[in-house]
Amino acid sequence: MIVLGIDIGGSATKGALVDTETGQLVSERIRHKSDKSKKPKEIVKDIHKIVKELNYNGIIGAGFPGIVKNGVIGTSANLHKDWIGANLAKMIEDETGNKAFILNDADAAGLAEFRFGSEEAHKANVVLFLTLGTGIGSALFVEGKMLQNTELGHLLLGKYEVEEHASAAVKTREKLTWKQWAERFNEGLKMYEYLFSPDLFILGGGISSHFDEYSNYFTIKTKIIPAKLQNLAGIVGAAVAAQEKLQ
Ligand code: BGC
Numbered sequence: 001m002i003v004l005g006i007d008i009g010g011s012a013t014k015g016a017l018v019d020t021e022t023g024q025l026v027s028e029r030i031r032h033k034s035d036k037s038k039k040p041k042e043i044v045k046d047i048h049k050i051v052k053e054l055n056y057n058g059i060i061g062a063g064f065p066g067i068v069k070n071g072v073i074g075t076s077a078n079l080h081k082d083w084i085g086a087n088l089a090k091m092i093e094d095e096t097g098n099k100a101f102i103l104n105d106a107d108a109a110g111l112a113e114f115r116f117g118s119e120e121a122h123k124a125n126v127v128l129f130l131t132l133g134t135g136i137g138s139a140l141f142v143e144g145k146m147l148q149n150t151e152l153g154h155l156l157l158g159k160y161e162v163e164e165h166a167s168a169a170v171k172t173r174e175k176l177t178w179k180q181w182a183e184r185f186n187e188g189l190k191m192y193e194y195l196f197s198p199d200l201f202i203l204g205g206g207i208s209s210h211f212d213e214y215s216n217y218f219t220i221k222t223k224i225i226p227a228k229l230q231n232l233a234g235i236v237g238a239a240v241a242a243q244e245k246l247q
Contacts, residue, residue: 001247002026004054004098005239006047006062007105010078010134010169011035013043015050016232018239023116025232027054039080044091051096060098061242063105063234064088065135067149071102077154077163078134101242106130106137107148108237109204109229114141115240117202117228124199128152128192129227131204131234136163136188140196155191162188168207178210182217189220202227 006015013034017027030053032046047062064083067074071089092100103111110129114121121127127141136153139146153163164170166184176184189201201220203211204227211226218224229236 001243003058003239003243004051004056004060005108005235005237005242006050006060007108007234007238008043008062008064008079009034009105009234010065013046013050014235015047015054016235017054017056018236020240020243023112023229023236023240025235029232029235030054034079036078036080040083040086040088040091043079044088044095047092048095051098056098058098059242059246060092060096060100061108061238061240062088062092062100062102063108063238064102065105065137067151068102068104069149071100073102074149075151099246101238101245103238103241104137104139104149105234105238107139107146108241109137109227109233110139110141110146110202110237111241112229112233112237113202113204113227114144114146116236117233118225120200120223120225121202126196126198127200127202128196128198129202129204130192131227132166132168132185132207133205134167134169136167152192155188157187157191162191168205171207178214179217182214186218186220189218189224193220193222198222200225204230204233206231
């Protein structure tokens with residue numbers, strides 16, 4: 001089935017049509033810029049633009065960078081505070097006339113990676129997927145079942161949350177070398193390892209394509225691998241989740 005997947009992020013809202021059987025994009029990926037000052041209504045308008053640009057009519061899946069329950073946004077660390085309490089599923093339905101399913105962006109990406117990414121994820125009992133962008137997102141799988149809204153990027157390490165210390169955006173902003181960044185992120189990994197004893201870590205987001213440049217600096221005992229789907233995982237997972245929940 002072909003479904004529109006949307007990934008709402010700290011710097012852009014992206015969307016594309018996804019073949020939910022194969023996990024492949026079957027259209028171009030459209031991108032509309034956003035930042036913390038952009039209000040929910042404007043972002044929903046951007047989603048409507050994507051729908052029109054792709055000439056689409058059908059169910060929509062969207063990943064949002066915060067806690068999501070029953071289509072309603074619970075937290076918004078890197079986007080406008082007006083999102084908190086907003087019923088995004090209803091807003092998209094009212095604006096576009098299409099039914100929508102919303103989930104956390106990292107849960108969407110983790111779902112796609114689990115379904116279409118590395119085989120290794122299926123062999124492990126506990127898998128912790130982490131995705132790095134403006135923030136740090138997490139998706140925790142136990143025997144293939146995902147615990148939603150884990151929000152592990154907000155775990156405090158001393159004074160700072162892991163994402164305030166070691167997200168991809170922080171690396172860029174503070175001009176950190178791979179070594180400097182990896183040593184910081186390693187502190188978070190060590191804590192996740194201690195708390196959850198995962199069998200496998202999967203690292204997603206744009207940064208995962210540079211895995212060989214920094215993976216030597218990690219000192220955890222647990223195996224860590226880069227995600228296969230990289231930046232597209234959020235779009236693909238949102239489309240797959242919508243197909244499963246709304247069809
Ligand atoms: C948000 C998470 C999100 C992550 C990655 C964090 O700031 O709280 O919900 O998954 O950023 O976008």
